[in-house]
Amino acid sequence: MATKNIAGIPVEVNEEGYMSDPSQWSREIAVELAKEENIELTEKHFEILEFIRKEYESGVQLTIRKVGKSGIVDIKGLYELFPGGPLKKSSKIAGIPKPASCV
Amino acid sequence: MKKILILGGGTGGTIMANKLRKTLERDEWDITLVDQDKTHYYQPGFLFIPFGIYTKYDVMKPKSDFFPAGINTIYSHIVRIDGESNKVLLEGGKVLPYDFLIIATGTQIQPEETPGLKEELWYKEIFDFYTIEGSIALREFFKTWQGGRLVVSIAELPFKCPVAPLEFAFLADAYFHEIGMRDKVDITFVTPLPGAFTKPRATKMLGQLLEEKNINVISEFYIERVDNKSKKIISYDQQEVPFDVLTIVPVNMGSDMIGRSGLGDDLNFVPTDKYTLRSEKFENVFVLGDASNIPTSKAGSVVHFAADVLYENLMSAIEGRPLLAKFDGHSNCYIETGFGKGSIIDFNYETEPLPGTFPLPGIGPFGLLQNTKMNHYGKVLFRWIYWHILLRGKELPIESEMSMAGKKL
Structure with missing residues (x-):
């Protein structure tokens, strides 16, 4: 656990850079976190970030398929918005924990 | 007479029928089990069929051999569950009312969910090993195969028995060694996971085994479609893996009936309290095993352990006590x-x-x-x-x- 200054705000993050407290999240923080992943956020990105934050809060297990059925983007579109690991990257930028795949 | 209705006579439904008939008074409780199929398959055995270790006779028995005396069994398709009015509708118009319902309808493969999977190469050069038909077709194929690229891949999470595709790759390595053609077979394991398995220590151990056995691993590959012409699987981010034979774990989904009943999530798994095993929607509905969305493996061992907890909690519900037994996901x-x-x-x-x-x-x-x-x-x-x-x-x-x-x- 470490504290990191993001967009001028001290934010708790874990060793992989995922935020420990999703309630600290803001759009400004998202923009900064996205820059670290070389992603420039558009409104479409934010729609997805809001969607996965909402799903996370209601305790739903997130999957790429689920986001692909959200009506915001299809799976291919999701890969284009968050290249190379869309669920992990979008979760990180959305300030929620790394998605655990449980099998 | 009060009624307990069990949907599905696989591992979970059969265990519950046996447990409940033993303790519930026969003149007080009527137990009915519905399944569409009369054969019980020992599903862990499917894995051995492609390599000639088991035949179909090792994995098939009549379901009725395992049901206790004193229950009603109905072999029928289920149209839907009406949870609001505590009824299940069967094909042909039969209606089964219940006081308590146990959903144990499992998970099935849905190759149709992946474009190109169930097309001209299906059961010719593309196989599943999660059905008796797929395993037998693959056995026939391996008998005359001259070697090439064998790809073992996983389409989506979660899927039944998370170690099965790894076992398949290990057994393939051993099989082709034993028949003297391992040098002609290139084995590649393609997974949407970041490594061989989900949890760190098991991933390390199993990853090392794959390496020792000269099995290539391609991780974080999320399959979009299969190209039957060029014989490639293609991911959403446009990576391609060519194959001569593709053995795949297709998308797993709960029963269509769950979807029709409005009880499922996007994969037709039933949202279930992971500790009590009760449906999140109806207080008199419990969900056992693969049919539920609880975050643990879809596997027979889980069903077996969960059955103990479900039994305790169902007894509590019947007697109007709080549900105190907690499943730990074992x-x-x-x-x-x-x-x-x-x-x-x-x-x-x-x-x-x-x-x-x-x-x-x-x-x-x-x-x-x-x-x-x-x-x-x-x-x-x-x-x-x-x-x-x-x-x-x-x-x-x-x-x-x-x-x-x-x-x-």
């Missing part, structure tokens, strides 16, 4: 690694698979996260245990709650 999997050896993992919601001994601390005889001959004998013996003890709801000397004794942190 899962226990044998992993065949080929050449007469095997490994075993034991874990739950909170604890990842750890090394150690099982079930007796310090003694074993099984070695957790180790590759031993004894573990393989355990798997071989298990088929007998499954038919004779487990399905009949009898006690096994393994607690349903996972134990830390014998595990090394």
Whole structure:
């Protein structure tokens, strides 16, 4: 656990850079976190970030398929918005924990 | 007469029928079980059929052999569950009312979910090994195959028996060694996961085994479609893996009936309280095993352990007491690694698979996260245990709650 200054705000993050407290999240923080992943956020990105934050809060297990059925983007579109690991990257930028795949 | 209705006569439904008929008074409780199929398949055995180790006769028995006396059995398609009015509608218009419902309709493969999968190469050069038909078709194919690129891939998470595709790759390695053509076969394991398995220590151990056996691993590959012409699988981010034969775990989904009943999530799995095993929607509906969305393996061992908890909680619900039994997500999997050896993992919601001994601390005889001959004998013996003890709801000397004794942190 470490504290990191993001967009001028001290934010708790874990060793992989995922935020420990999703309630600290803001759009400004998202923009900064996205820059670290070389992603420039558009409104479409934010729609997805809001969607996965909402799903996370209601305790739903997130999957790429689920986001692909959200009506915001299809799976291919999701890969284009968050290249190379869309669920992990979008979760990180959305300030929620790394998605655990449980099998 | 009060009524308990069980949907599905697989591992879970059969265990519950046996447990409940033993304790519930016959003149008070009517137990009915519905299934669309008369054959019980020992599904862990499908894996051995492509390599000629088992035949179909080793994995098939009539379901009715395992149902207790004193229950009603109906072989029929289920149209839907009407949870608001406590009724289940069957094909042909028959209506079954219930006081308590147990959903144990499992998970099925849905190759149609992946474009190109179930097209001209299906059961010619593309196979599943999760059905009796797929396993037998693959057995026939391997008999005359001259070698090439064998791709083992996973389409989507979650899927039934998370170690099965790994076991398939290990057994393929051993099989082609034994028939003297391993040098002609290139084996590639393609997974949407970041590594061989989900949890760190098991991933490390299994990843090392894959490497030792010269099996290539392509991770974080999320398959979009299969190109039958060029014989490639293609991911959403446009990576391509060519194959000569593709053996795949297709998308797994709960029963269509769950979807029709409005009880499922996007994969038709039923949202279920992961501790009490009760449906999140209806107080008199419980969900056992693969049909639920609880975050643990979809596997027979989980069903077996969960059945103890579901039984306790159903009894409490019947008597109007709070549901105090809590499922811990306990899962226990044998992993065949080929050449007469095997490994075993034991874990739950909170604890990842750890090394150690099982079930007796310090003694074993099984070695957790180790590759031993004894573990393989355990798997071989298990088929007998499954038919004779487990399905009949009898006690096994393994607690349903996972134990830390014998595990090394």
